[in-house]
Amino acid sequence: MPWATLLTSPSPPITTANRSSLPPPSAATRHHHHHHRLPPDRLALLIDKSKSITQLLPIHAFLIRHGLDRHPILSFKLQRSYSSLRRLDYSTALFHRTQNPDVFFYTAIIHAHAVNNLHQQALDFYVRMLTHGVEPNAFTFSAILRSCPIEPGKALHSQALKFGFDSDTYVRTALLDVYARGGDVVSARHLFDTMPDKSLVSLTAMITCYAKHGDVDGARLLFDGMEERDVVCWNVMIDGYTQHGRSNEALVLFRQMLGLKVKPNEVTLLTVLSACGQLGAVELGRWVHSYVVNNGIRFDVHVGTALVDMYSKCGSLEDARLVFDMIEDKDVVAWNSMIVGYAMHGFTEDALKLFTDMCRRGVHPTDITFIGILSACAHAGSVSEGWKFFHLMKDEYQIEPKIEHYGCMVNLLGRAGHLDEAYELIKNMKIDPDPVLWGTLLGACRLHGNYGLGEVIAEQLVSQNLANSGTYILLSNIYAAAGNWDGVARVRTMMKGGGVQKEPGCSSIEVNNKVHEFLAGDLRHPKSKQIYVMLEEMYQWLEAHGYTPQTDIVLHDIGEFEKKRSLEVHSEKLAIAFGLISSQPGATIKIVKNLRVCSDCHTVTKLISKITGRKIVVRDRNRFHHFVNGSCSCGDYW
DNA sequence: CTAGGGTTAG
Numbered sequence: 141m142p143w144a145t146l147l148t149s150p151s152p153p154i155t156t157a158n159r160s161s162l163p164p165p166s167a168a169t170r171h172h173h174h175h176h177r178l179p180p181d182r183l184a185l186l187i188d189k190s191k192s193i194t195q196l197l198p199i200h201a202f203l204i205r206h207g208l209d210r211h212p213i214l215s216f217k218l219q220r221s222y223s224s225l226r227r228l229d230y231s232t233a234l235f236h237r238t239q240n241p242d243v244f245f246y247t248a249i250i251h252a253h254a255v256n257n258l259h260q261q262a263l264d265f266y267v268r269m270l271t272h273g274v275e276p277n278a279f280t281f282s283a284i285l286r287s288c289p290i291e292p293g294k295a296l297h298s299q300a301l302k303f304g305f306d307s308d309t310y311v312r313t314a315l316l317d318v319y320a321r322g323g324d325v326v327s328a329r330h331l332f333d334t335m336p337d338k339s340l341v342s343l344t345a346m347i348t349c350y351a352k353h354g355d356v357d358g359a360r361l362l363f364d365g366m367e368e369r370d371v372v373c374w375n376v377m378i379d380g381y382t383q384h385g386r387s388n389e390a391l392v393l394f395r396q397m398l399g400l401k402v403k404p405n406e407v408t409l410l411t412v413l414s415a416c417g418q419l420g421a422v423e424l425g426r427w428v429h430s431y432v433v434n435n436g437i438r439f440d441v442h443v444g445t446a447l448v449d450m451y452s453k454c455g456s457l458e459d460a461r462l463v464f465d466m467i468e469d470k471d472v473v474a475w476n477s478m479i480v481g482y483a484m485h486g487f488t489e490d491a492l493k494l495f496t497d498m499c500r501r502g503v504h505p506t507d508i509t510f511i512g513i514l515s516a517c518a519h520a521g522s523v524s525e526g527w528k529f530f531h532l533m534k535d536e537y538q539i540e541p542k543i544e545h546y547g548c549m550v551n552l553l554g555r556a557g558h559l560d561e562a563y564e565l566i567k568n569m570k571i572d573p574d575p576v577l578w579g580t581l582l583g584a585c586r587l588h589g590n591y592g593l594g595e596v597i598a599e600q601l602v603s604q605n606l607a608n609s610g611t612y613i614l615l616s617n618i619y620a621a622a623g624n625w626d627g628v629a630r631v632r633t634m635m636k637g638g639g640v641q642k643e644p645g646c647s648s649i650e651v652n653n654k655v656h657e658f659l660a661g662d663l664r665h666p667k668s669k670q671i672y673v674m675l676e677e678m679y680q681w682l683e684a685h686g687y688t689p690q691t692d693i694v695l696h697d698i699g700e701f702e703k704k705r706s707l708e709v710h711s712e713k714l715a716i717a718f719g720l721i722s723s724q725p726g727a728t729i730k731i732v733k734n735l736r737v738c739s740d741c742h743t744v745t746k747l748i749s750k751i752t753g754r755k756i757v758v759r760d761r762n763r764f765h766h767f768v769n770g771s772c773s774c775g776d777y778w
Numbered sequence: 779c780t781a782g783g784g785t786t787a788g
Contacts, residue, residue: 181781213781220782247783282784313785344786351787375787407788442788 290322320349351380452481554584
């Protein structure tokens, strides 16, 4: 690249060869050729109007030809344009050819690196600035502190104090953000409280800090006290809820935002789509889709991918695929979302075909891609395919398997009955297994009745204090099935004593653009009465179809009648009952559950789909179940 | 003689 060499070489010899390799001069520069002297402000305007590197290069060439490339303003503007086109290589080269860069140029080049997360380079420029005797000002500090890690940030903090810039609102906000990103909420709050004047941006930075570190309610408190709000702080607050599994509150806030006529932007819509996906709120998701189309929001790869993710998590794979096919310049994230979508729905062949397409187009798979592929294999029970991709990932793509990949493999092997193979895989892992992974193997032991191995693992987990709420339940199932009542009693004592609690099962269903959530035995819904009447009717149908409740999966130490009752009010059954009374006959019922569906609910849902002639789609923690006319798309294999 | 530089969401 002669052009690059020209820019990086310490002396600037412009040879004929260099010039001939430049892009052809644009109409503008051809025009300038005739008037050898163009006023700098005209050139400045030309630079500012340039929208691509191919427009910029001929102007740069022109500047060099006319000895204007060291003009402080013009080279400054040129580097700013290069930076905004993410060509920091050209920016840096230009900087190094500038004789005595002033504080403006230094600040701009520091900023350019900081926004691209190149902290070290930004710091290098800052040090260079100091050694060259150029004095930094408040502008320099706010630029360098942006995206600066906490350790160098602390050093810069003390320097800012020395220079007296820490009371500047921009510098103070940037400092607050440094501590916030470093997780030091207390220092961030202190900087915030002692701030001379709090701006909208500094408030937003503080809200971001709380939202990021789990105190969503603390964030909301500040948010509610704001005098003015812009789209950014709304986005922060909505995203705070979404990132902490409180998507329903996110959507409530989004509706308030719309009610106050605040115009959502792309970031808002990406967050809201994610919330819709979490909740299975496809009606609102579709509304967001039409908003994108009708409000001139650019349909880029980010928006496209968010829509694919939303539609597939809401059970509308066809729509996901339609959107996916519309995305131009698909990146690996876009491919991953569609592959994972197919995998979630048990469409193993489509997932694998998409993987082949993706590789053929030269897109390199990531660890996420293989989570999709391996879980697709697991859902189909394809053991040899699974091993093939597991090895392909390590050998061909040099991706070290993470705990999630082992999870897919253990699930695949375990469900297929290759328990010893799964156990060996875990024992030979380079990373430490977690309770979830052991739980997967324990579940497989229970499924295949291998209580011997189950007890070995169980003892090991209990002795190493590795059992969690999920594994305790499996443990007691296995002990009970093996007739080890001492074990059952011991687990029960540990669960009570250690404060181990099962994560409450929660099912949600969207009706009329609103998401209704149900916990087991929930009575909070305004239509509770009708729901329980429907539930009773459902059980009359079920019994007429020869259904017997699987009371053996209930862990509590209660009588048979109570066991039956506790099964009846599982959250997904309440959601289905509500779905039945609040939609037209024949309409599909879509449920989202936070845990894996239990086998009793699976049986019941199959029967209900047959009795009512309705399609019922259930998304559980692991995958989708499409219930049609008495059978499920998972083939009872989940 | 003057131009030009900064903080928050993803």
